[in-house]
Amino acid sequence: MNYFLHYSGKLPEYHKITINNILSVDKDAKIYFCSDEKIDSKYVTHCYPDQLNNEFIEMVSKINYFKDEKNQLWNTSLLRIYYLFEMAKLFSVDKFVHFDLDVMIYEPFDNIKDNLIESKFNITPMTELDLIFGYSYVSSLENYFEICSDTIEILNNINYFEKKFYNSKKVNEMMLLNFALMKNPNNFHLLTTLPNFNDNEVLLFDPAQYGHHLCGVDKKLFVKNTFEEKQYIGREILEKGYKVKFKNNQPLLFANGKKYKIVNLHVHKKNLHKFKSRTYKCLLK
Amino acid sequence: MFIKVIRQLKRNIKQQIYLFYIRNFKDFIKLTNKPFISINNFKKLSNHVYSKNKKFNLNKLKMNDIIFLEIENLNSFVEHVVNNIEVKINLLIQNSNIVIVEESLNNLLSKNLVIFAQNMNLDIEKYENLHVLPTGFKNRNLIRNAKIKNYLNVSREKVKKNNIFISIDFSKHKNRLDLLKLIFKNEIFVFNRYSEHKTFLNEMSKYKFVACPRGTKIDTVLIWECLYVKSIPVLLKTDFSKNLKHLGIPILEVERWEDILLFSETELNNFYQLESEKFLNNEFSSFLFWDKYIKDNLTN
Numbered sequence: 001m002n003y004f005l006h007y008s009g010k011l012p013e014y015h016k017i018t019i020n021n022i023l024s025v026d027k028d029a030k031i032y033f034c035s036d037e038k039i040d041s042k043y044v045t046h047c048y049p050d051q052l053n054n055e056f057i058e059m060v061s062k063i064n065y066f067k068d069e070k071n072q073l074w075n076t077s078l079l080r081i082y083y084l085f086e087m088a089k090l091f092s093v094d095k096f097v098h099f100d101l102d103v104m105i106y107e108p109f110d111n112i113k114d115n116l117i118e119s120k121f122n123i124t125p126m127t128e129l130d131l132i133f134g135y136s137y138v139s140s141l142e143n144y145f146e147i148c149s150d151t152i153e154i155l156n157n158i159n160y161f162e163k164k165f166y167n168s169k170k171v172n173e174m175m176l177l178n179f180a181l182m183k184n185p186n187n188f189h190l191l192t193t194l195p196n197f198n199d200n201e202v203l204l205f206d207p208a209q210y211g212h213h214l215c216g217v218d219k220k221l222f223v224k225n226t227f228e229e230k231q232y233i234g235r236e237i238l239e240k241g242y243k244v245k246f247k248n249n250q251p252l253l254f255a256n257g258k259k260y261k262i263v264n265l266h267v268h269k270k271n272l273h274k275f276k277s278r279t280y281k282c283l284l285k
Numbered sequence: 286m287f288i289k290v291i292r293q294l295k296r297n298i299k300q301q302i303y304l305f306y307i308r309n310f311k312d313f314i315k316l317t318n319k320p321f322i323s324i325n326n327f328k329k330l331s332n333h334v335y336s337k338n339k340k341f342n343l344n345k346l347k348m349n350d351i352i353f354l355e356i357e358n359l360n361s362f363v364e365h366v367v368n369n370i371e372v373k374i375n376l377l378i379q380n381s382n383i384v385i386v387e388e389s390l391n392n393l394l395s396k397n398l399v400i401f402a403q404n405m406n407l408d409i410e411k412y413e414n415l416h417v418l419p420t421g422f423k424n425r426n427l428i429r430n431a432k433i434k435n436y437l438n439v440s441r442e443k444v445k446k447n448n449i450f451i452s453i454d455f456s457k458h459k460n461r462l463d464l465l466k467l468i469f470k471n472e473i474f475v476f477n478r479y480s481e482h483k484t485f486l487n488e489m490s491k492y493k494f495v496a497c498p499r500g501t502k503i504d505t506v507l508i509w510e511c512l513y514v515k516s517i518p519v520l521l522k523t524d525f526s527k528n529l530k531h532l533g534i535p536i537l538e539v540e541r542w543e544d545i546l547l548f549s550e551t552e553l554n555n556f557y558q559l560e561s562e563k564f565l566n567n568e569f570s571s572f573l574f575w576d577k578y579i580k581d582n583l584t585n
Contacts, residue, residue, distance in 0.1 A: 125456045128478045165476050181455075182469035185462035193456065196501060221290050222297045227304075229481055232454050238300075239427055241307035 001028060001109035002096040004087055007035045008049070008076035016284050017272040018101055019044060024279045026108035032096070034087055041284050045091065049079075052086035056148050063155050066170070078173040080133075085148050088141050098136050102270055103211075105135075106250055106277050107203065107263045115203050115263075117189040121147055123177065124207035125190045126231055129165060130174035131181060134207040134266045135191060147187055150180040194236050195255045204253055204260050209233035211266035214246050215275060218268050249278040303429065314426045318433055319572050322421030322509065324379050324403070326572050328353045330579065331377055337361035348372040349584045356380040356389065356402075367396055373584045377418055378402040384503045384525075399584050404502045408524040410531060416582050417528050419575060420504040422513075430482045439486040441514050447554050449519060449545060450492035452477035452485060453507070457500040460521075464498055464542050471546060473553075490514035493557040494537060496545075513570040517560055519545060532578070534569050535560035 003022050007015065022029050023043055032045045039046045060082060066075040084098055097109060116122045116137050121144055124134040138144045154161060154176060161179055162168050171179075181188045191205040204210075209231045216224035227234035237244070242255040244262075251262035265275055317326050328334065331353035335341055343366065346352075354362055356378055376398055383389065385405040393400060394412050401418040409415050423431040451474055455461045468474040474496070477488055489495055495511040497518040503525045508518045512534065520526040522538040529536050537556060539545055548556070568574055 128452065128455065128476070164472075165478075179469065182465040185465045190456045220293070222293045226297050226300050230479065232456065235454075235479065238303070238307070238429060239423075241304060241311065243308070 001026060001030070002091075002093045003029050003031045004084055004093075004096045004098040005031065005033045005035075005101055006080050006083055006087075006098075007033075007037075007101050008072070008080075009036060011035055011037045011039070012101070012270065014270055014272045015039075015101055017276065018104065019284050020282055021104050021272075021277055021280055023283050024281045025105050025277050026110075028108070028110070032087055032091055032093070034083055043284055047087065047090060049083060051090060052083050054082070054086050054089075056082040056085065056152060059152050060155065063152075063158075065155060065158060069170075074170075074172060078176065081151060081173060081177070082148055084138070085141070085144055088138070088144070094141050095139050096137070098133060098138065099264065100133050100266065102267045102272065103134060103206075103264050104267055104272055104275050104277065105264045107261065112203055112263055115192060115201060115205075119143055120189040121187055122189045122191055124193060124205050126174065126207035126209070129178050130172075130207075131177040131188075131190075132174050132207045132266075134211075135205045135264045143187055146184070147177075147180050150183050150187075151176050154179045154183065193233055195242075195253065195258065195260055202258070202260050204262050206251070206262055206264050206266050207231070207233070208266040208268065209237075210244055210251060210253070210262050211268055213244050214251060214265060215267045215271055216269035218270055224269075246275060249276060249280070251275075306428070311426050316425035318422055318425035318431055321433070321436060321513070321570055322419055322572050322575050323424045323431070324421065325424045325426070326421070327377050327379075327401075327418060327575075327579075330576070335362050335366065341366060343369055346370060346372060346374065349375065351375045351377060351583070353377045353379065356383065356385065359390070359393075363393065367393065367398070373397050373399075375399045375583050376401065377579075379418075380404045380502075382501070384499075399582060401579060401582075404504045404525075405528070406503055406524045409528050416578070417532065418579075419509060420502065420506055421509050421570065421575075423506055432482070435483045435486060436513060438483070439514060440490055442490045443515075445493040445516065445557070446475075446491055447473075447550055447557075448475045448492045449473055449494040449496050450475050450477060450489050450516070451496045452479055452489070453496070453498060454500070458498065461498045461500070464496060467542055467545070473545070473550075486510060486514060489516060492516055493553065493561075494519050496542075498542075509570045513568075515561065515564045517557060533563060533567070535563045 019031055033039050034047050034049060060079060118139045122137040123131045126132045162171055192201055193205055193207055213227060227237050229235050242253055244253050251265050253260040253262060267275055315325055319326055331351040333352045335352050335354040335358055337358045352374055380403045385402050399414050401416045403418045403420055425431045451468055453461060455465060468476050479485055493516060495516045495518055497505055497508045497520055511518045517535050517537055519537045522540050526536060526538045
């Protein structure tokens, strides 16, 4: 499977762990990386953001939604939605997996196929208002194009959405994607993040909470081992008491006597070296 | 910074203690949340609790006794108890995983029993011996989201806004996604991001209507919390919603979620004025209301 990664600014050291982990877990992985800093490796096909200018990016730049924000991260996170589309065009790729650079995976794409829906944009839901790139799979560019267009339309009327959904505060790219979901739910498939005892699915995806619980959160102390009630997963675990463990290099959730494999971990704390998969090999040095 | 760290540490310790309790002791503690309804309260009404893992003494069963059981134990109950008794008994069936339809009741409807069942999509008017058992509030032993003081301190606003409040996990059931489209386009819907239980109840109480789509179950805690704050649940028309209506519970039924938009603001307001009169003499989320309902319908 094609894996698209994106990072803006100076590349953190942990990018190598993310890449090595993908290559170790998924033998069929092809990695495409868009960053300001070049990655020279036979394992990675690299491109610069400058190579990706297109109509969407121009439109977003014109809207300049985060013009008053000092932290450029907000803007680059937003642009990433469109960079992915352009990357797909540049590399002539129609289907790809994408997640944040601090995400570790534990299952090859072939093993999770049955949990995804083709022709829809598969993504992890975090809260009522946020869809997050904990794990996502674009199965058709046509469908993703529609989502990109929807988000532009929303950005053009953003005041309405800020007022209606977020007390007139500035929204981020996660909320923007959620608004696109509201606009056209048929374009999306929300990945399973919690056990549903009526289904036989045993694979779960991590939007962020499992990672927060097992690995901690960057620049926050004593968050490890806790759950956040605002997040769907945190709310459910605080009620049902499920256990989340990282055992033999595999994140697992234990619920009602059953064991569920967690496909990915969002390692917000960036201590990715502690959460390598079982098959981890250091290919990119 | 230091205060923030201390606060976080305190929160962490509190949560660890809570999780330890939830994982290890919750099931052994039977707290009641009277005066409200919850499944533990109904359990306490029964004379016997049936479980396939525990020995059940048929000799102790008397005429008109109430037996509490979980739906997962139903087949075993029919085999070991129903097929071996001649006395008329009452059943309270808890069901936390499936929606009960006729087949789920394993021919019980034709037996000499009175059945009260949770999460049931069956028209009670068609069956003489079938009655509703509400999901009610979360069991008190869940502590965090079942604090009685959360309910007692909620404002239960009398002057409400003419909107439909929505606060649900959209990933729980695919039908919930149909609602998303409506929220996006229409001013009538007020969308809420859940933060914590008390805030959620207070927020919900500000609105006349609350959208209560089904989750994994057809009956949800949200319906009973909504009724408690004197807001009207909006439900898709099913036998379940028909049953609630039949019991005099104020609800707004729609065939499809889009149908909400067919109501003008005045119509919605008039509907609320009329239906909310039912709140004057009844507390639909109170144990007293359901205790009376159950007792009125027990075998004689």
